[in-house]
Amino acid sequence: MSDCLFCKIFKKEISSRIVYEDNEIMAFEDINPQAPVHLLIIPAKHIESINDIKEEDKELIGKMFLIAKKIAKEKGLSESGYRTIFNTGKDAGQAVFHIHLHLLGGRKMSWPPG
């Protein structure tokens, strides 16, 4: 998707503060952080939202959480805790239609979650 912001970030056509990357998944700092640690974890594959995931994407979605776990550990959040969020569609405030997992930690999170 040539006009997708997160495709461009994955391809490094747009710069970001990268904290993890492999051939399938990248993690980078949210430019409008809502917690001391606020990262976005994205796949290279352009999937618009959770509404659009398919059977074949199961492992990829699961891998995004393995990466979240790994980054949380590196950032010292494993013990204190962290919240991971996918927003889907308008009511959830999804801003970019390329799936991205928000990882927030480093402060006490309240409930409800927005």
Next chain:
Amino acid sequence: MSDCLFCKIFKKEISSRIVYEDNEIMAFEDINPQAPVHLLIIPAKHIESINDIKEEDKELIGKMFLIAKKIAKEKGLSESGYRTIFNTGKDAGQAVFHIHLHLLGGRKMSWPPG
């Protein structure tokens, strides 16, 4: 885990308002809903938190999101939107140490997510 609330719910030793079930995954209504639709999606497998997921759990985690997508569609949330959340540990307010995916929809969700 004989003393785990969500293991007992999966085995129907404790009743819940079930909205989906198969041999691996169940979804039921949160008893303290924070949105018009607020469901919990759990695996049968006892995994304490996202800190404890392993390579072998990738497909299971991915399947939880396929179920979330399916339920969101059935509940009429696909178009309006919904938020999906895993809380891990104390800062995130994780209350039961058996992974559960919160699915919230039916209202506008604010940002930050708690």
